Amino acid sequence: MSDSFPSAAPPIVELHRITRHFGRKVALDDVSLTIPRGGVFGLIGGNGAGKTTLIKHVLGLFKAQSGTVRVFGLDPIENAVGVLGRIGYLSEERDLPDWMRVSELIRYTQAFYPAWDPRYAEELREAFDLDPLTKVRNLSRGQRARAGLLVALAHRPDLLVLDEPSSGLDPVVRRDILGAIIRTIAEEGRTVLFSSHLLDEVERVADRVAMIHQGRILMSASMDEIHDTHRRVTLRFEGPLPAAPSLVGSLSASGQGAEWTYLCGGESLQLRRAAEALGAKVVDEAALSLDEVFLNRVSR
Numbered sequence: 298m299s300d301s302f303p304s305a306a307p308p309i310v311e312l313h314r315i316t317r318h319f320g321r322k323v324a325l326d327d328v329s330l331t332i333p334r335g336g337v338f339g340l341i342g343g344n345g346a347g348k349t350t351l352i353k354h355v356l357g358l359f360k361a362q363s364g365t366v367r368v369f370g371l372d373p374i375e376n377a378v379g380v381l382g383r384i385g386y387l388s389e390e391r392d393l394p395d396w397m398r399v400s401e402l403i404r405y406t407q408a409f410y411p412a413w414d415p416r417y418a419e420e421l422r423e424a425f426d427l428d429p430l431t432k433v434r435n436l437s438r439g440q441r442a443r444a445g446l447l448v449a450l451a452h453r454p455d456l457l458v459l460d461e462p463s464s465g466l467d468p469v470v471r472r473d474i475l476g477a478i479i480r481t482i483a484e485e486g487r488t489v490l491f492s493s494h495l496l497d498e499v500e501r502v503a504d505r506v507a508m509i510h511q512g513r514i515l516m517s518a519s520m521d522e523i524h525d526t527h528r529r530v531t532l533r534f535e536g537p538l539p540a541a542p543s544l545v546g547s548l549s550a551s552g553q554g555a556e557w558t559y560l561c562g563g564e565s566l567q568l569r570r571a572a573e574a575l576g577a578k579v580v581d582e583a584a585l586s587l588d589e590v591f592l593n594r595v596s597r
């Protein structure tokens with residue numbers, strides 16, 4: 298599937314043919330990916346797919362063994378200050394200094410970012426209900442995620458990077474995190490990259506999605522393109538059939554007798570024409586969920 302740009306603006310992130318090994322394990326295998334400016338980009342994949350490794354290349358925490366990385370048009374290792382100063386990052390481990398109080402964490406992080414907005418930081422602290430005197434080590438898991446999010450957001454980064462932000466959190470904290478994502482892009486031109494295996498959540502907030510599996514990008518496209526090109530169609534044939542006749546683009550089929558439902562990769566018009574050629578009537582049609590698309594792509 299093509300990775301077309303929604304706008305003419307230069308992309309925020311460009312990975313070109315990145316390969317990364319850990320010993321004999323290939324964590325990223327010839328990965329090329331473009332993240333356009335503005336909007337929410339979801340990186341989805343199962344455990345060990347390569348999401349964190351990819352994100353660490355974007356942040357310049359890993360040096361590409363082969364291929365090139367550009368963030369804001371710059372090499373994030375050669376221009377670490379210029380790149381990291383414009384990024385807000387919440388790691389999967391939410392690694393914050395345990396011995397600091399929340400107020401100290403805020404003051405300490407502020408020192409690194411000239412663009413820090415103290416009023417916004419205070420607004421977020423209140424909205425996230427974080428006691429300034431509590432030590433980071435005594436925060437609950439959800440409060441820790443909120444504290445990490447606060448310090449990632451308060452300098453109003455051009456690019457917000459969240460690695461599995463919702464993992465292991467209750468629905469109330471997850472709602473805060475999704476709210477923060479939406480707030481970030483409310484300001485024109487800002488971009489969010491977040492990784493997740495909670496596909497319903499990604500489907501709710503992402504404009505574009507890349508699927509990664511065993512270190513390879515299986516697909517990178519806008520949510521609209523994904524919905525337009527992945528359809529569930531139910532066909533009624535003239536009489537009962539022992540098995541589903543093959544339909545172009547079909548990923549799987551189920552049913553019995555004269556009625557069969559196909560999960561397909563293909564556009565509506567193309568599928569309807571193929572159904573007609575089989576002498577069948579389309580009795581139902583809908584877009585596949587991201588979950589269904591992912592499971593079908595990965596199982597292939």
Ligand SMILES: Nc1ncnc2c1ncn2[C@@H]1O[C@H](COP(=O)(O)OP(=O)(O)OP(=O)(O)O)[C@@H](O)[C@H]1O
Pocket residue numbers: 319322323324342343344345346347348349350351389
């Ligand atoms: N520092 C490392 N040393 C050795 N192997 C590593 C290292 N980091 C990652 N890997 C391996 O690379 C592969 C990709 O890992 P990565 O953490 O990028 O996956 P992920 O998609 O973020 O997974 P998860 O959702 O489980 O966090 C895995 O097989 C992992 O075991």
